Amino acid sequence: MAFDFIIEESQEIKGVHIITPSISEDLRGNIWTSFYQEEIEQLLPAGLHFKHDKFSQSRQNVLRGIHGDFKTWKYVTCVFGEIHQYVVDCRKNSPTYLKWQEFLINKDNQKIILIPPSMGNAYYVTSEYAVYHYKCAYEGEYIDAGEQFTFAWNDKRIGIAWPAPNPVLSDRDMLAAVKQRKGNAL
Protein backbone atom coordinates (compact mmCIF):
# COMPACT_ATOMS: atom_id res chain seq x y z
CA MET A 1 0.00 0.00 0.00
CA ALA A 2 1.18 3.54 -0.69
CA PHE A 3 0.47 4.48 2.88
CA ASP A 4 0.66 3.01 6.34
CA PHE A 5 0.14 4.00 9.94
CA ILE A 6 1.93 3.34 13.17
CA ILE A 7 -0.77 2.90 15.83
CA GLU A 8 0.20 3.04 19.49
CA GLU A 9 -1.86 3.15 22.66
CA SER A 10 -0.94 5.97 25.02
CA GLN A 11 1.20 4.83 27.95
CA GLU A 12 -0.26 7.70 30.01
CA ILE A 13 -4.03 7.51 29.47
CA LYS A 14 -5.48 4.11 28.67
CA GLY A 15 -7.68 4.04 25.59
CA VAL A 16 -6.12 7.03 23.85
CA HIS A 17 -4.37 6.05 20.61
CA ILE A 18 -1.66 7.88 18.73
CA ILE A 19 -1.64 7.35 14.99
CA THR A 20 1.43 8.32 13.00
CA PRO A 21 0.82 8.25 9.25
CA SER A 22 3.56 7.85 6.69
CA ILE A 23 4.24 11.12 4.84
CA SER A 24 5.46 11.15 1.26
CA GLU A 25 7.44 14.25 0.28
CA ASP A 26 8.77 15.58 -3.00
CA LEU A 27 9.72 18.99 -4.38
CA ARG A 28 6.06 20.06 -4.51
CA GLY A 29 5.33 19.40 -0.85
CA ASN A 30 3.87 16.32 0.75
CA ILE A 31 0.93 13.91 0.78
CA TRP A 32 -0.37 11.71 3.56
CA THR A 33 -3.38 9.62 4.45
CA SER A 34 -5.29 10.58 7.57
CA PHE A 35 -7.89 7.82 7.67
CA TYR A 36 -8.26 4.32 6.31
CA GLN A 37 -11.55 2.88 7.52
CA GLU A 38 -10.55 -0.80 7.70
CA GLU A 39 -7.59 -0.09 9.92
CA ILE A 40 -8.77 2.80 12.07
CA GLU A 41 -12.31 1.63 12.84
CA GLN A 42 -10.84 -1.55 14.34
CA LEU A 43 -9.98 0.67 17.30
CA LEU A 44 -13.67 1.48 17.89
CA PRO A 45 -16.25 -0.74 19.64
CA ALA A 46 -17.76 -3.24 17.19
CA GLY A 47 -20.39 -1.74 14.92
CA LEU A 48 -19.44 1.88 15.52
CA HIS A 49 -18.44 4.04 12.54
CA PHE A 50 -17.21 7.56 11.99
CA LYS A 51 -20.25 9.59 10.95
CA HIS A 52 -19.02 13.01 10.08
CA ASP A 53 -16.02 15.30 9.74
CA LYS A 54 -15.46 18.79 11.10
CA PHE A 55 -12.92 21.50 10.40
CA SER A 56 -12.20 24.59 12.44
CA GLN A 57 -9.81 27.35 11.54
CA SER A 58 -8.23 29.36 14.36
CA ARG A 59 -5.80 32.23 14.73
CA GLN A 60 -2.63 32.21 16.78
CA ASN A 61 -3.17 32.11 20.55
CA VAL A 62 -6.67 30.60 20.25
CA LEU A 63 -7.46 27.91 22.79
CA ARG A 64 -10.51 25.66 22.32
CA GLY A 65 -11.59 23.36 25.11
CA ILE A 66 -11.67 21.53 27.40
CA HIS A 67 -14.73 19.83 25.81
CA GLY A 68 -16.23 16.39 25.77
CA ASP A 69 -19.26 14.14 26.09
CA PHE A 70 -19.91 10.57 27.15
CA LYS A 71 -20.41 8.81 23.83
CA THR A 72 -18.37 10.46 21.06
CA TRP A 73 -15.06 9.10 19.78
CA LYS A 74 -12.97 11.86 18.18
CA TYR A 75 -10.17 11.35 15.67
CA VAL A 76 -8.31 14.65 15.69
CA THR A 77 -5.41 16.29 13.93
CA CYS A 78 -4.11 19.59 12.62
CA VAL A 79 -3.94 19.72 8.81
CA PHE A 80 -2.40 23.20 8.57
CA GLY A 81 -0.27 25.11 11.05
CA GLU A 82 0.78 23.99 14.50
CA ILE A 83 -1.17 23.15 17.62
CA HIS A 84 -0.59 21.75 21.06
CA GLN A 85 -3.24 19.07 21.46
CA TYR A 86 -4.40 18.01 24.94
CA VAL A 87 -6.43 15.05 26.13
CA VAL A 88 -7.80 15.00 29.68
CA ASP A 89 -9.10 11.83 31.28
CA CYS A 90 -12.57 12.79 32.60
CA ARG A 91 -13.67 9.22 33.43
CA LYS A 92 -14.50 9.50 37.13
CA ASN A 93 -13.67 5.85 37.84
CA SER A 94 -10.35 5.94 36.00
CA PRO A 95 -7.02 5.62 37.84
CA THR A 96 -5.83 8.53 35.70
CA TYR A 97 -8.89 10.78 36.34
CA LEU A 98 -8.02 14.41 35.42
CA LYS A 99 -4.60 13.42 34.15
CA TRP A 100 -3.68 15.12 30.86
CA GLN A 101 -1.42 14.37 27.95
CA GLU A 102 -0.01 16.80 25.41
CA PHE A 103 0.88 16.26 21.75
CA LEU A 104 2.56 18.68 19.38
CA ILE A 105 0.98 18.46 15.91
CA ASN A 106 2.37 20.14 12.80
CA LYS A 107 3.43 19.15 9.27
CA ASP A 108 6.61 17.47 10.51
CA ASN A 109 4.92 15.63 13.32
CA GLN A 110 1.62 14.72 11.75
CA LYS A 111 0.12 12.83 14.67
CA ILE A 112 -3.55 11.92 14.76
CA ILE A 113 -5.09 11.25 18.16
CA LEU A 114 -8.01 8.92 18.76
CA ILE A 115 -9.87 10.19 21.82
CA PRO A 116 -12.45 7.90 23.46
CA PRO A 117 -15.70 9.21 25.00
CA SER A 118 -15.57 10.83 28.46
CA MET A 119 -12.26 12.50 27.68
CA GLY A 120 -11.75 16.22 27.55
CA ASN A 121 -10.42 17.56 24.27
CA ALA A 122 -8.56 20.85 23.89
CA TYR A 123 -5.95 22.54 21.74
CA TYR A 124 -3.90 25.70 21.55
CA VAL A 125 -2.70 27.30 18.30
CA THR A 126 0.95 28.39 18.06
CA SER A 127 1.14 29.14 14.30
CA GLU A 128 -0.36 32.25 12.65
CA TYR A 129 -3.37 30.14 11.60
CA ALA A 130 -4.23 26.50 12.10
CA VAL A 131 -6.84 24.20 10.63
CA TYR A 132 -8.06 21.48 12.95
CA HIS A 133 -9.78 18.43 11.56
CA TYR A 134 -11.75 15.82 13.46
CA LYS A 135 -13.94 12.87 12.69
CA CYS A 136 -16.69 11.87 15.10
CA ALA A 137 -18.08 8.40 15.80
CA TYR A 138 -21.11 7.96 18.06
CA GLU A 139 -24.39 6.12 18.35
CA GLY A 140 -27.64 7.99 17.78
CA GLU A 141 -27.79 11.76 17.60
CA TYR A 142 -24.80 14.13 17.59
CA ILE A 143 -24.06 15.77 20.95
CA ASP A 144 -23.82 19.48 20.12
CA ALA A 145 -21.96 22.22 22.00
CA GLY A 146 -24.81 22.94 24.45
CA GLU A 147 -24.93 19.35 25.69
CA GLN A 148 -21.19 18.77 25.91
CA PHE A 149 -19.29 19.19 29.16
CA THR A 150 -16.80 22.05 29.42
CA PHE A 151 -13.95 22.15 31.92
CA ALA A 152 -12.21 25.50 32.34
CA TRP A 153 -8.96 25.61 30.35
CA ASN A 154 -7.16 26.70 33.54
CA ASP A 155 -8.88 24.30 35.96
CA LYS A 156 -6.34 23.89 38.75
CA ARG A 157 -7.35 20.29 39.42
CA ILE A 158 -6.17 19.47 35.90
CA GLY A 159 -3.27 21.93 35.75
CA ILE A 160 -2.43 21.90 32.06
CA ALA A 161 0.85 23.72 31.35
CA TRP A 162 -0.40 25.81 28.41
CA PRO A 163 2.17 27.44 26.11
CA ALA A 164 0.81 30.97 26.88
CA PRO A 165 -1.05 32.60 29.77
CA ASN A 166 -3.70 34.73 27.97
CA PRO A 167 -5.33 32.71 25.18
CA VAL A 168 -8.22 33.84 22.98
CA LEU A 169 -11.36 31.99 24.16
CA SER A 170 -14.96 31.53 23.04
CA ASP A 171 -17.78 32.81 25.27
CA ARG A 172 -18.43 29.21 26.25
CA ASP A 173 -14.84 28.66 27.38
CA MET A 174 -14.66 32.04 29.13
CA LEU A 175 -17.85 31.20 31.05
CA ALA A 176 -16.33 27.89 32.19
CA ALA A 177 -13.30 29.80 33.50
CA VAL A 178 -15.55 32.30 35.32
CA LYS A 179 -17.52 29.44 36.92
CA GLN A 180 -14.25 27.88 38.00
CA ARG A 181 -13.12 31.14 39.64
CA LYS A 182 -16.44 31.37 41.50
CA GLY A 183 -16.14 27.80 42.68
CA ASN A 184 -18.98 26.53 40.43
CA ALA A 185 -16.82 24.36 38.21
CA LEU A 186 -17.93 20.92 37.03
Ligand SMILES: Cc1cn([C@H]2C[C@H](O)[C@@H](COP(=O)(O)OP(=O)(O)O[C@H]3O[C@@H](C)C(=O)[C@@H](O)[C@H]3O)O2)c(=O)[nH]c1=O
Ligand atom coordinates in the same frame (compact mmCIF):
# COMPACT_ATOMS: atom_id res chain seq x y z
C1 LIG B 1 -19.21 22.13 15.46
C2 LIG B 1 -20.12 23.19 14.86
C3 LIG B 1 -20.48 24.27 15.63
N1 LIG B 1 -21.30 25.20 15.10
C4 LIG B 1 -21.65 26.37 15.96
C5 LIG B 1 -22.25 25.96 17.28
C6 LIG B 1 -21.73 26.97 18.25
O1 LIG B 1 -22.63 28.04 18.37
C7 LIG B 1 -20.46 27.53 17.60
C8 LIG B 1 -19.22 27.08 18.32
O2 LIG B 1 -19.27 25.67 18.41
P1 LIG B 1 -18.40 24.87 19.45
O3 LIG B 1 -18.55 25.44 20.83
O4 LIG B 1 -18.74 23.43 19.24
O5 LIG B 1 -16.91 25.19 18.91
P2 LIG B 1 -15.55 24.78 19.52
O6 LIG B 1 -15.20 25.68 20.64
O7 LIG B 1 -14.57 24.64 18.42
O8 LIG B 1 -15.87 23.36 20.16
C9 LIG B 1 -15.21 22.20 19.76
O9 LIG B 1 -13.99 22.15 20.52
C10 LIG B 1 -13.23 20.97 20.37
C11 LIG B 1 -12.08 21.07 21.33
C12 LIG B 1 -14.05 19.75 20.50
O10 LIG B 1 -13.62 18.74 21.05
C13 LIG B 1 -15.38 19.76 19.81
O11 LIG B 1 -16.17 18.64 20.19
C14 LIG B 1 -16.12 21.03 20.07
O12 LIG B 1 -16.54 21.06 21.44
O13 LIG B 1 -20.44 27.07 16.25
C15 LIG B 1 -21.79 25.11 13.84
O14 LIG B 1 -22.55 25.99 13.36
N2 LIG B 1 -21.44 24.03 13.06
C16 LIG B 1 -20.61 23.06 13.53
O15 LIG B 1 -20.32 22.07 12.80
